[in-house]
Amino acid sequence: MRHLRIDDLPLDLRRRWAAGRVWAAREAPYLASALLALDPVVVDASGEREPMPDLRAFPADQAWHVYIDPRVLFTVEVRELGFWLLHQVSHLLREHAGRFPGPPAPERASARPGGPRTADQRRWNVAGDAEINDDLHTATLELPDSAVHPSRLGLPEGWIAEQYWDALATEPESIAAMPDLDSDCGSGCDGQERSWNRNEPGLSGLSARLLAQETARQIREHTTERGDTPAGWQRWADQVLEPRVNWRRQLAAQVRRGAADVSGRVDFTYRRPSRRASAVPDVVLPSLRQPLPQVVLVIDTSGSMSDSMLGQALAELTGVLRSLGVARRNLRVIACDARAYQVQRVRDLGAIRLEGGGGTDMGAGIDAAAALRPRPDLVIVLTDGYTPWRSEPPPGIRVVVGLMDRRGKTPDWAETVLIDDTGGTRV
Ligand SMILES: [Zn+2]
Structure with a gap:
């Protein structure tokens, strides 16, 4: 699988990418720094024997690369692209990869890196999405049809991913019954390898933590000045800026x-x-x-x-x-x-x-x-x-x-x- 730079794409696709990022930053100005930190990587699978992976969710990895299928970028609406960028930034800021509660790597060794996701990976992806998306569902921002929302799972809003994960244990059929909930958010969601990952250094762990602090301060500021920050982001900022000890x-x-x-x-x-x-x-x-x-x-x-x-x-x-x-x-x-x-x-x-x-x-x-x-x-x-x-x-x-x-x-x-x-x- 080849990786290209965003600059290698035709002008109309580059413009669409830029427009999606601008749209996202306007919807959630307090996430602007985080959106700018995303490093786009274009995935080119033409001429490969393996089918193109499903990159409809613009999956990210833990180094803040975000992966683009040019054909998806060609057809996606700007606001939907913007939604997915906000969504991936949320996975990364909330450190969903490090919180993945599935079995540790050795037990997954049989699963080929980048092979089909395990049931645990899919369940955690849905749980993480439920944590994120009720904070992205605001007056002007509408969820795409394929996005998970707690209400679509029959669960309350405002939970953290671990709570959704537990609740989904008793209703695995609620995931299976909704195949359109199955978009893969990548390593940035569960920390597991993907076939399309470009294993090169990106944003370091330290830079990511500093970025999280900066974003938390911007959320506080925005809340003071405008007051319309979603409650989940306010709670997250409180936790980042004043970690509660047990x-x-x-x-x-x-x-x-x-x-x-x-x-x-x-x-x-x-x-x-x-x-x-x-x-x-x-x-x-x-x-x-x-x-x-x-x-x-x-x-x-x-x-x-x-x-x-x-x-x-x-x-x-x-x-x-x-x-x-x-x-x-x-x-x-x-x-x-x-x-x-x-x-x-x-x-x-x-x-x-x-x-x-x-x-x-x-x-x-x-x-x-x-x-x-x-x-x-x-x-x-x-x-x-x-x-x-x-x-x-x-x-x-x-x-x-x-x-x-x-x-x-x-x-x-x-x-x-x-x-x-x-x-x-x-x-
Ligand atoms: Zn997701």
């Missing part, structure tokens, strides 16, 4: 780190003789005693906290603390509004009495925790952050704040984990 993982990591500090303080004690001592009768060996961390949980009960998020945070903490071996006797809980309430020892965190509801002062809760005997090693504070804090940390105690409102404030001397209701399902 608070569950982060909270678990902070609590583990706090506990590890304690476990690292191994005592050598002579109180109990080591069992090894019998093997060395004349020497008294110290036995190793690894103390479990004493943990106090301070919960903001001032009334502005959301119950469901508090429930999620407590469920998460229960799991982490149990995995660390923090037994019931090592865990105490203090409810706190403007003052700290009586310390509770609870079998499980779901059984906590949440007293309070007045003003807020988490400093009072931390002071009460620090005054307990045995003294805690780790204090975990769950709060929305609308509270005064002490200027100094309690000496010798590690404090982890689970912050349940991103506008809330936490002190520099504490480790803060932002707990938000998205749960950070995707980064």
Whole structure:
């Protein structure tokens, strides 16, 4: 299969290509930089024994080459070409290739590179298209008949490709029943080789990431000035510019780190003789005693906290603390509004009495925790952050704040984990 440059094509085809790109940039000005980054590669299969591949979707690869069949370009309408360019740019910006959930390469080894697509590739293509196309279906931009839309799959709009992928698992016939949904979007969609790919370097991974950041900033700007950016693109820009960390993982990591500090303080004690001592009768060996961390949980009960998020945070903490071996006797809980309430020892965190509801002062809760005997090693504070804090940390105690409102404030001397209701399902 030969590759030509766009300049090798007759003038009318070059003009059509340029017109499609201009049309696309006018429809979605915030994607203009990304559209310009597309590098057109003309595929010439004349004189080949193999049939010309189906390039009706103007498939792209991960290096941002976009592949053109001159016969398709000759017949396509400018607005449909523009649609496909916006569509391919969307696959690339949303990194669908890297997200392909199908089996890893070795299992596909039997499938010839560039051979017919596997069922997984087709399913992921439809799922990715469903994620993209509800954001391209705007007042002025109409979907071509062959384009996938969630409504054509009987599924809700606004999902991510992984959700459509899962939903399509139970209805494989919905793909099979619509052969016109079967256009191949190329390696840029699933990361797998295609027969028409020109395996030459194009846009590097780093350049692609910078381009994604630039595009995300343009989306923000466009949203501020014009306000008509599709919701899916706004969510995407938020994720690119402020990647959400998974608070569950982060909270678990902070609590583990706090506990590890304690476990690292191994005592050598002579109180109990080591069992090894019998093997060395004349020497008294110290036995190793690894103390479990004493943990106090301070919960903001001032009334502005959301119950469901508090429930999620407590469920998460229960799991982490149990995995660390923090037994019931090592865990105490203090409810706190403007003052700290009586310390509770609870079998499980779901059984906590949440007293309070007045003003807020988490400093009072931390002071009460620090005054307990045995003294805690780790204090975990769950709060929305609308509270005064002490200027100094309690000496010798590690404090982890689970912050349940991103506008809330936490002190520099504490480790803060932002707990938000998205749960950070995707980064
Ligand atoms: Zn596609």
